[in-house]
Amino acid sequence: MRDQTVEQVIYWRFNVLHRVVHLVVMFAFIGVGLTGFSMAFSSVGLAQTFVWLLGGIDSVRYFHRFCAVILYLCVVTEILWGLYYRFVLRGNLLGPNSICFRIRDLRFFREHMGYLLGQSEGPPRFERFTWWEKLDYWTLFLGMHSMALTGVFLWFPEFFSRFFPGYFVNIAQVLHFDEAILAVLYKFFIHTAVRHLRPEVYPGDWVIFTGKVTKETMMRAHPGEWALLNAHQQGSATRDQ
Amino acid sequence: MARLRLFLRRLNTAERTRLLRSSRGLIIAAWLILPIHVQAAWSGDPTPSSSWFVDMNRFLKSAHGSLTCERCHVEMTARDKVHPNREDPTAMKKVVVRSYDYKRCASCHPEAYKRFLQGEHAKELAKEKQAPPPEGKEPPPEKLAPTCGDCHSSHYAQSKRSRVELGTQMIETCGKCHKAQEASYLKDIHGRMGVFLEKKASAYCTDCHGAHTCESLKDKNKALEACRRCHKDATIQFAGILIHAGQQDISKKDPEKQAHAAIIGTIKGFAQTGTIILLLFFALQTFIWILRELHRRLRGR
Incomplete structure (x- = not known):
């Protein structure tokens, strides 16, 4: 967990699996978004140029599905990691270090809104994962499932119309498009702004690529986790004595 | 050309300016009109597809370009009158697509004509022939049943x-x-x-x-x-x-499909509203967030 360097103490926030998964998700998401929107807004000249660049509509459709499968595989990887974390590492999925939502996050959210509106001087004492990090994670995690569901409806309409009425394919198309708009605008603008444009992290928070945080960042951004970590260490220190 | 040059050389400066000034309007008009002709030559659709006038340049490039006029416009006399009948003042004002006898297409395109007669458009055309719209109150061409x-x-x-x-x-x-x-x-x-x-x-x-x-x-x-x-x-x-x-x-006679379209419309409405509300909330929240941190930083805390 801790790695002593000459200048400062480094804390490992993300292991190599999560960093690679984030990188793959990032590129696959951009790919799936570009190809998807070039098909959805195909009457726009820019979309037609992009499709031409990729070698025609058939390869765009192939690329869209390829990226989508990669994205879903990343979700599967995360599920497997969750099982590994729970049953092999004996981690607590409902504990303070978990990415899962807790009741406490509601309080954090309310306090954070209060801070934004000037009711308190500073942000609440966040634990390992803040509410917006959990939201980013779970919206993608759950969103990939609903996108995959509507996506396979559009991929294999002949198969699914055996079990469902035909207009379900139309509904799938509507939901697939709307959720794509939501996801792409959220990730491309809001997620990027929160991770790059906020004065706290400007010009960029590289922790998801490097996995490391300094002691200062830890104390500033995750005081709850910092306190917990120190309490544990002191606890173990006293026990050792 | 040589005479014009000689004429221009003989003019003195005052006369020359006067000539230029008087012809300035003409030059400007020529510049304004020129693009119209250039456009007409480029766009390639100066005459409507069916009219009394045929653009022979385009006709010769078309699928029927190898046919003679008589092949389709068989006889130039009809009911003992020369075609077009110069005595009839409405002759040139008739809509060609309505007055041409399209049975003649069948001589080369029998299969297409047979299918056309079986189809919905021919049924509409037959109805229209039985009860033609009153004179002078004809609906616009897109409301009439189509001919070939x-x-x-x-x-x-x-x-x-x-x-x-x-x-x-x-x-x-x-x-x-x-x-x-x-x-x-x-x-x-x-x-x-x-x-x-x-x-x-x-x-x-x-x-x-x-x-x-x-x-x-x-x-x-x-x-x-x-x-x-x-x-x-x-x-x-x-x-x-x-x-x-x-x-x-969707036709009103198809209530099942109407219901399906209504369901799709409702879901679309909900999905779009939800998307807009969520995006607006997060955009506003992020904006305030950035302002708040900027404020805090400028206060030095």
Whole structure:
């Protein structure tokens, strides 16, 4: 967990699996978004140029599905990691270090809104994962499932119309498009702004690529986790004595 | 030219300016008019597809370009009158696509003509002939039943066009009368792929509705037959997928499809509202967040 360097103490926030998964998700998401929107807004000249660049509509459709499968595989990887974390590492999925939502996050959210509106001087004492990090994670995690569901409806309409009425394919198309708009605008603008444009992290928070945080960042951004970590260490220190 | 130069050389400066000034209007007018002629020469559609006047340059390049005029306009006399009848003041004002006898097309295109007679458009045409609209109160051409000439340009239609070119042209031709269907088709996956992204395997109007029969496909079994031409494993429920998904496209006699379109519309409304609300909330929250941290930083805390 801790790695002593000459200048400062480094804390490992993300292991190599999560960093690679984030990188793959990032590129696959951009790919799936570009190809998807070039098909959805195909009457726009820019979309037609992009499709031409990729070698025609058939390869765009192939690329869209390829990226989508990669994205879903990343979700599967995360599920497997969750099982590994729970049953092999004996981690607590409902504990303070978990990415899962807790009741406490509601309080954090309310306090954070209060801070934004000037009711308190500073942000609440966040634990390992803040509410917006959990939201980013779970919206993608759950969103990939609903996108995959509507996506396979559009991929294999002949198969699914055996079990469902035909207009379900139309509904799938509507939901697939709307959720794509939501996801792409959220990730491309809001997620990027929160991770790059906020004065706290400007010009960029590289922790998801490097996995490391300094002691200062830890104390500033995750005081709850910092306190917990120190309490544990002191606890173990006293026990050792 | 030499005389003009001599004439100009003899003029003194004052005379020369006066000449320039007086001809300035002409020069400006020429510059304004010139582009119109250039445009007309470039755009290649100066005459409408069916009129009394034929652009021979375009006709010779068309599919019928090798035919003589008499091949289609058989006799130049009708009912002992020379064609066109100069005595009749309305002769040149008649709408050609209504007055031409399109049975003559059948001599070269018998299959197409036979299918046309079986189809919906011919039925409408027969109805219209039985009860023609009153004189002077004729509806606009897109409300009348189509003859061959309404869809096909007999003088300028080109041969050997690619499938995508034909399909794209088809959207315009059918869309002249079926505007709502054109719009909903272009929103559908077949239209988006076929027209804008040039996917040859996509379905254009006539691939489902038939080139000359022009069926409505309200009957699900007929629709399924059309689906199965490409989607081999399609079942009867597959034919329930709405291609023209707008509610105004669907006949009021089809309550089931109307209900489906209404459900789709409701879900679309909810999804769009939810998307907009969520995005607005997070955009505003992020904006305030950035301002708050900026404020805190500027205060030095």
